């Protein structure tokens with residue numbers, strides 16, 4: 092059984108990152124044209140950061156009205172604000188510090204030295220911030236995310252939702268504190284599956300052969316508790332892969348981006 096989500100395969104990781112950056116410009120421009128303000132959710136990880144660097148280097152970035160963009164994160168490591176481990180620090184270096192984004196539109200998860208005593212308080216503060224930007228007509232505790240990007244771990248984790256962990260069972264809250272994450276650092280804050288599912292578009296990004304097993308299982312219809320990526324979907328879901336990450340897909344599932 093497959094999930095039916097479209098899969099696009101690019102030759103390698105650099106091409107994947109460039110193509111996702113181009114796709115992101117298009118989606119943000121379209122969202123701003125139809126709704127005025129756009130909301131994007133960023134991911135940490137190698138490919139997620141590379142997408143931002145490609146966007147920063149692309150002349151097409153001027154097509155985005157940065158003053159009407161809000162930036163969020165799918166997860167964050169609970170470490171000090173200036174730690175290189177923070178997804179926010181990586182995103183600032185790759186893109187956010189190089190574009191005219193209003194500082195109040197960059198919605199970072201509270202850091203370990205930034206007013207939250209622990210991961211639960213950081214999660215609650217982030218949930219409040221999300222709720223402040225939610226539209227009442229959506230009846231959702233989060234803003235209308237136009238694009239929510241997620242890297243996929245070799246164990247099929249997405250955001251900081253790791254296989255078998257309690258956060259995967261969360262049905263009420265939009266954000267949870269995570270303790271004991273198997274990938275360091277152990278303390279994290281993550282959107283939950285219901286919050287991810289409120290997005291208009293969820294893009295799952297994966298490059299490299301070490302992701303092939305996870306991608307194959309997720310797209311083969313595995314359960315979300317053992318394979319969290321299988322539970323990550325939006326109103327529209329798109330898998331954006333390089334050839335190595337797509338190596339264990341059924342042949343009919345992968346649509347090459349170019350001949």
Ligand SMILES: O=C(O)[C@H](O)[C@@H](O)[C@H](O)[C@H](O)COP(=O)(O)O
Pocket residue numbers: 134135136137138139166167168178241242243244245248249250251274
């Ligand atoms: O906090 C984290 O650990 C990341 O946000 C994580 O979810 C990442 O996106 C994946 O592990 C894929 O990372 P790579 O693209 O580096 O493999």
